[in-house]
Amino acid sequence: MNMNHNKLDDFIRQEVEASDFTMQEQDWLRMSAILDEKETKKRPGFWRWFSFSGIIILLGLGTYLLSMQKESDNDYTQSQQEYARNEQSMPTKKETSQTKESEIQKEEHKVDEELINQQNNTQTQSNQNSNQMATSNQNDELIKSETSVPLLENNPAEKKISEYLVKNYITNIYGAKR
Amino acid sequence: MISNLIIQGCLKNDRKCQRMLYEFCYPIMMRVCKRYTINEDEATESMNSSFLKVLEKLGTLKDVQTLPAWVKQISVNTSIDYYRAKKRYSERNRFTIDTEYSNVENTHFNSDFTESKMNTNEIFKLIKELPDTTREVLNLFAIDGFSHREVAGMLNISEEASRWHLHKARKMMTEKLESIHYTLNVR
Incomplete structure (x- = not known):
């Protein structure tokens, strides 16, 4: 019986192996259509992966920015706390305003002193100028005396005029500076 | 024989190379798929899905010389998958094996098939006329050389059922061959 079985099996196998099939164009067209369809399906897959990766990148950026914002918020609260501590340790506003006023007054005093010094300086300069003027006048007088009528020495009117001129000069300078 | 260049072209999705490979694989795949299907x-359909698998796994092929056997193996596996998928939705194969098993237990075969005048491809007609599971068992055991254990694992049946289906297939095939007078050397 086994022999018959083996013979039957061999017979079937031989018949199957002996069969010949030649490729039909229709079958290939069907296959190529399937391959085309598969290729077109692959492209959206790529875009799907591309968009998926884009979403992941955006999510990552979002979380990073959120964490950064949280850190900055923490820094801000810390700085606020530090500021509050500093304020507690610093003097009050009134005290600061008083000190500022005193400083301003001091500066004003300094400016006034400087002005006074400047005035004194200008006075001395004017005196020197007047002396020079006087010497030049004396020279002129000497020349005139040699040539014409002699002038009076130490004329009080001239002195008054010169003083008046000097004062005017000083007031002009002072006024311009003020 | 297929060259390495054609295989490289297929891997690069070159349609001409794919056509050449299809032409080469066509008889191998068709020989298998025709046995496992009924029309x-x-x-x-089974052959096309086999060829798709061949293209997908072509990169894993180490030796070009083993391509025919490799393609045949893929075709058998795909055909079995196709059969399983079809079986799920088909009510045709639902029959009680145990009752039928006892009826065919003592059948004897007296025919000798050493000589044959059968036309080419006519054997496929006879195989197609077998019930689905019986046909699959005959194909796997008698033609493709799998053991009953392997057949049972592939078709999700017991080894006993596999033996029974083979017995039934042999009986039916003998009857068919005798009926169409292709078996001459009867003892």
Whole structure:
């Protein structure tokens, strides 16, 4: 019986192996259509992966920015706390305003002193100028005396005029500076 | 024989190379798929899905010389998958094996098939006439050389059922061959 079985099996196998099939164009067209369809399906897959990766990148950026914002918020609260501590340790506003006023007054005093010094300086300069003027006048007088009528020495009117001129000069300078 | 260049072209999705490979694989795949299916459409469908698998796994092929055997193996596996998928939705194969098993237990075969005048491809007609599971068992055991254990694992049946289906297939095939007078050397 086994022999018959083996013979039957061999017979079937031989018949199957002996069969010949030649490729039909229709079958290939069907296959190529399937391959085309598969290729077109692959492209959206790529875009799907591309968009998926884009979403992941955006999510990552979002979380990073959120964490950064949280850190900055923490820094801000810390700085606020530090500021509050500093304020507690610093003097009050009134005290600061008083000190500022005193400083301003001091500066004003300094400016006034400087002005006074400047005035004194200008006075001395004017005196020197007047002396020079006087010497030049004396020279002129000497020349005139040699040539014409002699002038009076130490004329009080001239002195008054010169003083008046000097004062005017000083007031002009002072006024311009003020 | 297929060259390495054609295989490289197929890997690069070159349609001409794919056509050449298809032409080479066509008889190998068709020989398998025709046995496992009942009509031309099913055979072509199974063959196309086999070729898709061949293209997908072509990168894993180490030796070009083993390509025919490799393609045949893929075709058998795909055909079995196709059969399993079809079986799920088909009510045709639902029959009680145990009752039928006892009826065919003592059948004897007296025919000798050493000589044959059968036309080419006519054997496929006879195989197609077998019930689905019986046909699959005959194909796997008698033609493709799997053991009953392997057949049972592939078709999700017991080894006993596999033996019974083989017995039934042999009986039916003998009857068919005798009926069409292709078996001459009867003892």
